[in-house]
Amino acid sequence: MKVYEPGKIRNIALLGHAGSGKTTLAETMIFESGTSRKRGTVEAKNTISDYHEIEKDKQKSIYSSLLHLDWRGTKVNIIDTPGTSDFYGQVSEAFAISDVALFVLNSEAGVEIGTEAFWRAAESKNIPSMIVMNKLDSDKSDFQNAVDSAKERFGRGVVVVQYPYSEGDDFHAIIDVLKMTMYEFPEDGGKPDKLPIPESQRAQAELLHNELVEAIAENDETLLDLYFENGSLDEYQMTDGLNMSLLNRDIFPVFCACASRNFGTGRIMGFLGNVAPSPLDRSINLKDGKSYDMNPEGSPSFYVFRSSSETHVGDLTYFKVTGGTIKSGMDLVNRRTQDGLRMGTLYICQGNKRIEVSEVNTGDLAVAVKLKDMQAGDTVTMKDNISLEFAPIEYPNTTMRVALKLKKEGDEDKLGSALNQIQKEDPSARIEHSQELQQTILHGLGEEHLNVILYQLKERFNLDVEFIRPRIPYRETITKRVDTQYKHKKQSGGAGQYAEVYISIEPWEEGMPQREDLNVRNVDEIELEWGGKLIFQNCIVGGVIDNRFMPAILKGVMDKMANGPLSGCRARDIRVSVYDGSMHSVDSNEAAFKTAALMAFKDGFLKASPQLLEPIYEIEVTLPSVYMGDVMSDLSSRRGQILGMDAEGTIQKIKAIVPLQELDQYTTRLKSMTQGSATYSRKFYDYAQVPPDIQKRVIEETLAAEAEKN
Ligand SMILES: Nc1nc2c(ncn2[C@@H]2O[C@H](COP(=O)(O)OP(=O)(O)OP(=O)(O)O)[C@@H](O)[C@H]2O)c(=O)[nH]1
Ligand SMILES: [Mg+2]
Structure with missing residues (x-):
């Protein structure tokens, strides 16, 4: 097998909304280059790229595939990515090593939500981008509309290099305004005849040619001078200019194709070989923020x-x-x-x-x-090259979680190692063994993503496992001050146990004033690992409790904070002041003080109008504006609070805060409401009070579960 020089290599990511034709285009390019003799189709389940059983089954890409072809001495590596947002993790990996993003758009629809999301990612990573308008043979194809939508969304850098002579059933020729040639394709596709541009198309072709020349010249002073001198640029000058403009993301050239009939692929590969950047033109980000050539x-x-x-x-x-x-x-x-x-x-x-x-x-x-x-x-x-370290790959935040339940006991270790393997192969999934919830929680990018993992657990690792509803990591707090006391006394033969504590517990918030009525001797501000704080104050006067018992008292309080008095959830944002008590010269010890503190805290907590808190997430939904009404009313039924809205063309963005509990099935619901066209992202926002009816239900459920356990 030939070894290619770096300048003769192109690394191309195929990106675009689900179903735009990426896999078909990759298959056709490889066939047309002669690297493969056979041309498979997604329908026949025999493409080179979608080789996993689950991909054949679903007739869509789920994993990114690495493919390659040779086009006239240039090696083109293709990463065919999945367009479904659930598999965005795969796309993140493609972004990390691609030098060109080839956006495949369905010319029936123009820019769709997936295209938009990938485009923004390519933009933030500064990846040179090209556009292929595919499916020009479809009777619903509308090239002009698709180009307009791309210009509207991605700016005036979108410039036509090719346009179809005619669209739909009659699509058989492409007019190339860089080469000023018409390519006419044989019935079964492949190598086109190169023809002069027909008279009827001359004016249009010239107009677009001039637009292209101007766009190129605009970004390069030398070319601009040449353009003014000669009134035009020749093909070589244009090629040079295009290479620079692509690299700088000043120009996003538009090409035409019908991947399923093999129209247009040769010219795209030619452009990739002659004009598109090689790896030498690009750099990789280092961990320290610098870039590496x-x-x-x-x-x-x-x-x-x-x-x-x-x-x-x-x-x-x-x-x-x-x-x-x-x-x-x-x-x-x-x-x-x-x-x-x-x-x-x-x-x-x-x-x-x-x-x-x-x-x-x-x-x-x-x-x-x-x-x-x-x-x-x-x-x-190499061993001595210790300073080189590349930036990690950025994966998207997860949007959906489920809990895993083994149907058979004894498979726990096997499940653990299967999950480790899955996590290693797919860092966009996250596995959380939650002590707090006593569940193994799987976080992913949507129902399809999670189902693929379930499929792997079953088929690849032979585990009998199912998804169940994940518990919510509620928190507990109090809403008023309570002073309370507990005496722990045991005298049943042998050494006795004695401890008495008086504590004052109150809701705590940042910046709250100190108590004037207490003699505060020491304040411990404890950042709780589950969020929020415990402020623990020693306000003992006259040595009624020895200092050496304070850590035990704190331990008793912390034990109950970790296993809240109300529902067993973790407590937060409480100030505890130990202000009185008594000791016994023989029977007092740490264990006794720990118990007394725990009991006093529990008693006070339950009297202090305890309140359950629930996690709230900030979400951003991206959707076509036609679905605005439905999505908004659904959000309000999920106790959502709208923070803002933003329209960009026909695409709408909604920012809102929504309780986690209401987001459990949200990805699925959102997809079904918008025919799969909307996406959303989420991140933790804060904890907020749970409405009384939900609080009541959660406490009842916890008590019932406790009763069942005992
Ligand atoms: N009419 C027409 N259909 C096409 C063309 N290219 C692809 N298709 C069809 O469009 C459907 C989706 O094609 P794929 O190649 O799987 O699309 P994809 O972009 O890889 O989709 P994902 O992997 O789900 O992101 C298939 O049924 C293809 O046969 C084309 O040029 N014209
Ligand atoms: Mg595909």
Whole structure:
């Protein structure tokens, strides 16, 4: 297998809303390049990219696939990403190593929500971006509308390089205003005839050609001078200008295709080879915030963008070479673990097929087998190159959680190691073994994402497991001050137990004044690991309780804070002042004071109008404006409070705060309300008081569960 020079490599991520035709386009490009002899389809479940059983079953991409082709001596690596927002984790990994984002738009719909989300991500990562208008053969295709929507959303950098001669059933030719040529395709696609632009199209083609020339010249002073001198630019000047404008994200060229019939792919690959940036033109972010230029002459290094495993093969580590040449047998070090590793056989990928290579040059993407403990985001270097460490991959925040329940006892360890493996391969999923909730909680990006994990647990790891409703991490607090006292006294033969404490408990908030009526000798401000604070004050006068018992008293209070008196949930934001008590010279000890404090605290807490608090999340919903009414009224039925709204064209954004309890099935509901077109993100906001009816229900449920346990 040929080894490519860095300048002859292109790393392209195919991005776009679900179903826009990315997988079909990848398949067709590989076929048209001659790298594969057969052209599969999503419907026939035989594409190179969607090779997982679950992808065939669902007829959509779920995992990003690494593919490659050779187009006239240039190696084009393609990462075909899934368009469904649930699998955004896969896209994050593609972003980390792609040098060009090729946005595939469905020309029937123009910019859709998924396209928008990926575009914003590419923008924030400064990735050169191109657009392919696909499905131009569809009778609902509307090229002009799709271009207008792209211009409206992504700005005037969107410039037409090609437009269809005619659309729909009759789509058979593309007019290229960079080459000023018409490409006419044979019935079954493939290599087109190059024809002069027909008279009827000349005016339009010239208009668009001038727009393109002006857009290129605008971004480059030398070209602008040439343009003024000659009134035009030649193809080579335009190509140079386009390369720079692409790199700087000044221009987003628009191409035309019908992926399913193989129209337009050759010219796209030609443009990728001749104009699009190579890895040498791009840099990678380092952990310290600086950026790193690819270094073909430097010390060998690579950046891991995916870790997975396969039965009979073991661990697979996907990486991009960032320096020198990587060869099998090399000894390197993983900077995260500091573990040494020896490179085994190296492969390049065509979906699930691996082709052995002897070495991999800077800029290229490859896979290594049997490297231990590798994670996406790892930096691997030579032993002495200790300063290099790349920035971690940024995964989106999760939006949905479920609890896992094993149907069979005894499988706990097996489930634990399966979850570890899943988490390692898919860092966009998060596994939480919650002591507090006594549940294993799986966090993901939506129902489909979680279902894929469930499918893996069942099919790959042979576990009989189901999803159940996750508990809510409520908190408890009090709403008024109560002074209380408890005497712990036991005298049943042998050494007795004696401790008496008087405490005052009150709701605490930041900046609250100190008590004037107490003689405060010492204040402990304790940041609770579950959020909020406990302020613990020693206000003992006249030594009625020895200082040495204070830690035991605090321990008693903390024990009850961790297992709240109201419902067993964790308590927060309380000030406890120990102001009186008594000791016995023989029978008082730490255990006695701990018990007395715990009992006093519990008693006071229950008298202090206790209040349950629930977690509130801030959410941002992105949706087509037609669904505004439905989504808004649904939010209000979920006790949501709208913080703001923002319209950008036909896409609407709503910011709101909503209790976590009301968000459990939200992703699914949102999808069904908006025909799958809306997405949302969420992050923790604060704790807030639970309405009385819910408080009553939660307490009853807790008591019932307790009773069942005992
Ligand atoms: N008419 C028409 N249909 C197409 C074209 N390209 C793809 N399709 C069809 O569109 C559907 C979706 O195509 P995919 O290639 O799976 O789309 P995708 O973008 O990979 O979708 P996800 O993986 O779910 O994000 C399939 O039924 C394809 O056959 C095209 O150019 N014209
Ligand atoms: Mg796909």
